Amino acid sequence: MNHSIFTRSLFAAFVAVLLSAALVLPAQAQEDLGALYNEAAQVAQQAQQAQQNQQYANARELYAEAHEKIVAFWELGQEMEHDGAMAEGQRLATQFQFRAGLMADRTEEYDRAIEHFNQALEYNDGHSRAYLAKAEAYRKSDRFDVALEFYQLAIENGDTQEQRTAEETVRSQFHYLASSRLGESPNPSRAAANEALSHLERLQEYVEPNSSTFYYMAVAHEALGNHTEAIAQATQALDTFSGSRTDRARIHLVRGEAYMAQGDTQQARSDLEEAMVGEFRQRAEALMEQLS
16 A cells, blocks of 8 residues: 655655745735744744654644744735735645644554644645545544545545545455455355455445455355356456466456356366466365366
8 A cells, every 4th residue: 555645755845935935025014924934934944854854743743833833924914915925824834734744643643633634624625635644544543434535535636646545545445354354264154255245345436446356256256155246256357457377366266166166167177277376276276176
């Protein structure tokens, strides 16, 4: 699962913008606004340095402090009805809260991180990275059902990379839930198989299924004795598969077993031959002997 949104340096270009102070200020208020802006910039630099030094708790406090200072700048801009100061204040207040949330996430203070992300989203409800970060904080604090809403908002509002990250995370989490039930024993119970199918069907309410989705559905249906459906799902898994021969072998194995259960020896042999790779070889050979 890709968590680069939480680990890469996001702030270098941002500091350059802060320090440029590229606002056209009314002469009578330039000193007051400039002082507030520069104070925020200085604290933001300290926060960035703390972040680079992996002092995440300190960095969070400093980003929060920078936020307070930039809000004072923003409020003064509102009093003056200065569009440039208001726009810059809102933008930076959003960014400072977002950064503070990321730092809280790094110290596993997930509720505090969510509070910061909520504030960032109050300032800018189109901040897709905040939706994604908030979803991750809920997921990592074992509240995946709550996280789903925010993954969906990240998918709807994010750029291509954010959409892909959200989709892959949702898909991987549902696959984990399904595979955990199916993998509890060599022969999953009907209850386990039905629960796995429930997870996989719910997955499709949020994201498109992929080859692994179809594979787990095939395994669940085979455990339930739904051999025709298991074959259909395994076939879809193979049709959408892109990966190694070893990974493909597990799909052929489950389809081969389903064909065996239906008495289709020819199709079963074809699949079991393809399944004789790596960790699946022993099981495939044992089944092939049963066909002899």
